[in-house]
Amino acid sequence: MTGWVRAEDPSAVGAVRRKAVALAEAAGFDQVLIGQTAVAVSEAVSNLVKHATDGTVIVRPHPEAPATVELITVDRGPGMADVARALRDGYSTSGTLGIGLGAISRIASGYDVHSLPGKGTVLAMHFTAGRAPAPPLRASGLTRPIGDETVCGDGFAIAEAGPATTVLVCDGLGHGHIAAQATQRAVELFLDVRDQEPVDIVRRLHTGMNGTRGGAVAVARVEPGQVHFAGLGNVSGWVAHAEGRQGMVSVPGIAGHQGGRLRQYTYELPGYATVVLHTDGLTDRWDPALLPGLFSRTPAVIAAGLMREAGSRRDDACVVTVRPPQEPTRPAPPAQETGRHGEV
Incomplete structure (x- = not known):
């Protein structure tokens, strides 16, 4: 798998998860963190497949810290009016990307979200192993x-x-x-x-x-x-x-x-x-x-x-x-x- 992946059907979930796991293994993640990375990535991509319009996703080494794995998802709708509420565990509203964001935010080493109703959502998250330096996010x-x-x-x-x-x-x-x-x-x-x-x-x-x-x-x-x-x-x-x-x-x-x-x-x-x-x-x-x-x-x-x-x-x-x-x-x-x- 290379570059951006269109999240149009469930096969995208497995393809992106396998790439994330391969990057995590290459970066020296332990088995627990590899498993957590796989879960969070699967959840994020699954949300795109189920709920988003024109969803795309990329997983890669972080541009500032190659030993960090980064996932970015982008879509054109429906967007969320209340991101803070969507980050609460168990939150779910049909047609939104709220499902699973609470779990993702806990598992990831860092994450950020921007969402506008009618325009869509951008989610970025990254995973850093153990004592490896975190990316400065500059x-x-x-x-x-x-x-x-x-x-x-x-x-x-x-x-x-x-x-x-x-x-x-x-x-x-x-x-x-x-x-x-x-x-x-x-x-x-x-x-x-x-x-x-x-x-x-x-x-x-x-x-x-x-x-x-x-x-x-x-x-x-x-x-x-x-x-x-x-x-x-x-x-x-x-x-x-x-x-x-x-x-x-x-x-x-x-x-x-x-x-x-x-x-x-x-x-x-x-x-x-x-x-x-x-x-x-x-x-x-x-x-x-x-x-x-x-x-x-x-x-x-x-x-x-x-x-x-x-x-x-x-x-x-x-x-x-x-x-x-x-x-x-x-x-x-x-x-x-x-x-x-x-x-x-």
């Missing part, structure tokens, strides 16, 4: 290939060090394996130079992708109070919050082939805001004001909600969301890194 990213393809030409990478989170989004030109190769090259180059300034990272991508199809790239470094941004091509960058959003500026071009003078811009970043980067597989017409409550949730739920609301099935799509750290951070530990070029 950044997340999602990709989805065009149509029924299994390989996505868009991708992202996340690097965290102390209070700073640096992210890459790349839209490889075209679709399929050739586009994915360009994006994989961008991820590799990014991870090699992730400590440099965003504009210097983009410059390295531009010179290093010249043997590939090329693509649009953007790099953002999120720190307390500010975000530094550099982009080449049409990857969109935003500072978003419940009341609105501010666009960030990229220069025209194609990384690896052509481009003008690269520039880096710095924007104020309130503690309640979220940095959003996305490829043109998501329309720019999403509006935070029309998604009440979404931008107060965790980065994974925000990313999934935006993918549902703004994503197109007629193009590869990628979205990355980053929250600034909310508390003072101790001196920087060794950098953690994660890169993926599509959920494949």
